[in-house]
Amino acid sequence: MSGPLVICDDVRKTFVMGKERVHALRGISVDINKGEYVSIMGPSGSGKSTLFNMIGGLDTPTAGDVTVEGCKLAELNSSQLAWFRCHKIGFIFQSFNLVPTMTALENVAMPRIFMGVPPRQAHDDAADVLDRVGLGHRLDHLPAQVSGGQQQRIAIARALVNEPLIVLADEPTGNLDLHTGEEIIDLLNDMKSRLGVTIITATHDMKMLSCSDKIIRIEDGAVKSVDTRDTIKVKIGSIDGATVS
Amino acid sequence: MVSPDKIPEQTSLSWPIVGAVSVAGLRRRFARAMITMVGVVLAIAFLSYMLVSESLVKALIAAGNDELNILLQNMGVDIFGGGKTDEMTYLLIGLTLLTSLVGIVNAMLMAVTERVKEIGTLKCLGATDSFIVRAYFLESTIQGVCGSAIGMFLGLIVAVSVAIKSYGLYPLKLFPVTAILGALGISLVAGAVLSVLASILPAYAAARKQPVEALRVEE
Numbered sequence: 001m002s003g004p005l006v007i008c009d010d011v012r013k014t015f016v017m018g019k020e021r022v023h024a025l026r027g028i029s030v031d032i033n034k035g036e037y038v039s040i041m042g043p044s045g046s047g048k049s050t051l052f053n054m055i056g057g058l059d060t061p062t063a064g065d066v067t068v069e070g071c072k073l074a075e076l077n078s079s080q081l082a083w084f085r086c087h088k089i090g091f092i093f094q095s096f097n098l099v100p101t102m103t104a105l106e107n108v109a110m111p112r113i114f115m116g117v118p119p120r121q122a123h124d125d126a127a128d129v130l131d132r133v134g135l136g137h138r139l140d141h142l143p144a145q146v147s148g149g150q151q152q153r154i155a156i157a158r159a160l161v162n163e164p165l166i167v168l169a170d171e172p173t174g175n176l177d178l179h180t181g182e183e184i185i186d187l188l189n190d191m192k193s194r195l196g197v198t199i200i201t202a203t204h205d206m207k208m209l210s211c212s213d214k215i216i217r218i219e220d221g222a223v224k225s226v227d228t229r230d231t232i233k234v235k236i237g238s239i240d241g242a243t244v245s
Numbered sequence: 246m247v248s249p250d251k252i253p254e255q256t257s258l259s260w261p262i263v264g265a266v267s268v269a270g271l272r273r274r275f276a277r278a279m280i281t282m283v284g285v286v287l288a289i290a291f292l293s294y295m296l297v298s299e300s301l302v303k304a305l306i307a308a309g310n311d312e313l314n315i316l317l318q319n320m321g322v323d324i325f326g327g328g329k330t331d332e333m334t335y336l337l338i339g340l341t342l343l344t345s346l347v348g349i350v351n352a353m354l355m356a357v358t359e360r361v362k363e364i365g366t367l368k369c370l371g372a373t374d375s376f377i378v379r380a381y382f383l384e385s386t387i388q389g390v391c392g393s394a395i396g397m398f399l400g401l402i403v404a405v406s407v408a409i410k411s412y413g414l415y416p417l418k419l420f421p422v423t424a425i426l427g428a429l430g431i432s433l434v435a436g437a438v439l440s441v442l443a444s445i446l447p448a449y450a451a452a453r454k455q456p457v458e459a460l461r462v463e464e
Binding site: 053056058059071076077078079080082083084085086087089091093097098099100101102106110111113114115116119142158162 | 251252253254255256258262265266269270273274362363365366367368369370371372373374376455456457460
């Protein structure tokens with residue numbers, strides 16, 4: 001397939017809350033290419049998560065189109081969207097969102113099972129990926145029995161186990177300390193280089209900028225700027241042309 | 246542009262796989278599952294107790310033993326009426342079962358509310374609505390059937406113990422095996438039907454949760 005992997009074309013989203021209409025996205029148009037590491041930055045309530053949900057097929061735009069790999073997501077039914085999320089997208093959340101009653105192995109095996117892989121094979125595949133993220137010795141631990149950083153590694157393994165096209169990471173370092181956050185960024189970057197997966201993160205974390213190919217700044221539901229790594233100039237304490245709140 | 250027809254429907258998982266996921270969840274939430282089950286256990290124990298007692302009394306009356314008849318009359322049994330349970334008791338049993346039904350629905354709806362984020366996450370990973378419905382349906386049904394089985398035996402034990410206390414060893418000598426098995430069967434089936442009915446609403450409530458609203462929930 002030629003052309004961008006993700007095309008957001010004048011994407012608008014309006015939430016109706018009682019008599020009030022909240023415009024979360026006011027016509028976002030961005031392209032994301034295959035294999036890029038994209039950081040979406042912006043203050044809370046700027047529409048980052050809404051845009052995220054659109055790309056992940058979790059929500060539909062009020063107007064405009066989100067096209068992934070040449071397919072308009074709004075035209076898919078709920079079962080096709082489930083297939084799309086299972087095969088094409090890997091989700092990573094700020095609060096990890098692991099199933100607390102499942103072990104690390106079972107959590108990571110779930111997407112494989114949803115894909116229709118027999119459970120035994122799914123567990124073998126999950127063990128391989130957990131080993132790759134450095135948790136080969138924690139397979140039978142429940143999420144509550146490992147540290148926050150390790151939980152996020154399990155979540156990364158879960159996002160990668162189906163070899164997705166895109167990994168959507170919503171504030172992946174938001175609940176982690178500085179050092180662990182850096183480890184997670186390195187891991188994501190490493191996975192991007194090795195697997196060629198496209199990574200889209202919503203983040204406040206300035207450390208993410210060093211490995212981002214593209215930085216999309218969103219404010220008040222609209223794109224304020226799109227910078228590439230070459231054009232952005234990092235100053236001490238701030239970013240030229242991209243003041244991050 | 247790729248036609249939406251090119252994107253296949255998501256794979257539907259087989260019942261054994263859904264069952265394995267439900268059982269694993271129940272095992273790890275054992276204490277919670279037991280609390281939900283207690284309502285069913287008590288309701289079915291009451292039903293089983295009433296039905297078994299009725300069968301035992303009928304068997305004692307049918308024996309036509311004078312000494313037994315005196316004992317039965319002393320216990321307030323109308324031996325000329327055949328020892329049938331009166332309508333009021335049936336009404337009481339009905340109310341108990343209804344209360345139990347509402348209890349299971351409530352407990353399962355609470356389980357759905359507590360696990361809304363988990364449901365949203367599973368949907369992000371590719372779970373279909375049908376998977377969520379079947380997983381919650383199975384979970385509720387397993388709890389109901391296990392609770393019914395425990396309640397059934399509890400009712401039997403209590404009914405036989407009370408009968409022995411009141412009539413000595415006669416209930417054991419005249420034990421109506423077929424009638425008692427029938428009573429236990431009715432109790433088990435009633436419990437299973439009750440659980441299946443109670444699971445429908447929570448299962449659909451779980452599946453209706455949109456992943457995007459589910460993920461927004463703070464723990």
